[in-house]
Amino acid sequence: MAGRVRAPGRHVWQSCAAGNFSPAKSTLGNEAPWMPTVGASTLDREIRSATKLGNGKIYRGQLLFQPGNFQPALVPLVYPGSNGDYLSTICSDGQLTVDAVSGKVVLCEATGRDEVEKGEIVLRAGGMAMILMSTGAQDYDTIADAHVLLTSQVSFLDGTKIKGLYKLHRAPHGYNSLQGHSVPRRRGPHGG
Structure with missing residues (x-):
């Protein structure tokens, strides 16, 4: 100082x-x-993903990590928060059981912090992948964090739709896949 x-x-x-x-x-x-x-600006860039459900619906998001041996296949989806318990909706430690999530794609609600830790919790419980649903405050913002398992973050609106389909079907299937890297042709606003 x-x-x-x-x-x-x-x-x-x-x-x-x-x-x-x-x-x-x-x-x-x-x-x-x-x-x-x-101040500085950031590059207007996306690392796109697609979350495809068994009914053919595709939801765009972002993901940073995809294992080299990943083979897209529809697997069961599970939403721990369907019981209405807040700690289950955000996939908190101690809320996921191996019986419930092993080999499945797990729906977790984002909180704006500790999102990578959620993936670690899902992985420890045997989950194959995670769909991270943005909060209402995040709206359409999605973040490509360096997760430890295949994770696609989708917008709040798409997360709401996925939860609705889950409640409607109760045994839906889905998978996440990498769609590639995207940089727009026109530059976004930036500092001079």
Whole structure:
């Protein structure tokens, strides 16, 4: 801190990286009002996935990890949260049993944090893959995290549709697959 206070007197230009807590107003900023704050943009890129259900419906999402030996095949889907228990909907530790999820695609609701840990919990319980459903606050935002098992994050709307189909059919099947890397031709907005 002392260096930051003395630097301007020695004609040393300083800047701080802007913290970005969300896409909402007033979330990009810095604690020191005299310090120039520099923001950066990200590349408008997707690592696409497709979650295909047994009824032929395909839901787009993002996934980062796909094992090299993965062979797309329809396997049973399970939604631990169908019992209405919140900890089960988010696939919390201790909520999944081997009998319930082994060899299946597991539907888990996102919370905005610890999503990779959810995949570890699903994997320990024997789950083959995970569909991570975004929250209402995330809306259409999906994130390609480095999960430990095949995981596709779908939008809130698509997650709601998948849960509805699960409740309707009770024994649906599905799988996740990598659809490739996408960079749009037109650049998105960026800092100058």
